[in-house]
Amino acid sequence: GAVVSQHPSRVICKSGTSVKIECRSLDFQATTMFWYRQFPKKSLMLMATSNEGSKATYEQGVEKDKFLINHASLTLSTLTVTSAHPEDSSFYICSAETDLNGYTFGSGTRLTVV
């Protein structure tokens, strides 16, 4: 079936540095990619929707200058957490539409900012 490869699975970074998370669709073209965030013991919340070749649409309260999303090709979408701070520590996961009524999730990235 359709697979989205997400890397890295875990990352620890120092406060003030930037981290890039990649989601790559392996055997299909992901026109739309959704990025979710999950705080500890909380539910998944949509951060932004990215469409190939256009600017991402961010949910209210999500800083677009801090969470940079690039969807330059039909197989790759990236989320860059810029100038990360401890409060950005979270679980980030992407989700892509595969075909009619089909979805797949990436494996998730656990970010810890120290």
Next chain:
Amino acid sequence: GENVEQHPSTLSVQEGDSAVIKCTYSDSASNYFPWYKQELGKRPQLIIDIRSNVGEKKDQRIAVTLNKTAKHFSLHITETQPEDSAVYFCAANLYGQNFVFGPGTRLSVLP
């Protein structure tokens, strides 16, 4: 937009008993309702889903029911086992839109 509520937030059952988790949604256009199980430190895993053209779906010990009129759907786990202990999330979706997740239910199966 869509809003999903989920109850209860925590649920403890004795091993072998049944567990039921209920979700309600607000957008009648939503047509896909998956359930996810998340074990500690792991990603959510899809365990069962149902589309709006179906009222019930069953997979071994797990079943999901959907009431489109009332806009609610439920997860039923029978003959619970300790390995069923996890956090369960429901979600509602309309194809082309994002998933909206419920707040989660922490299920504990007591031996």
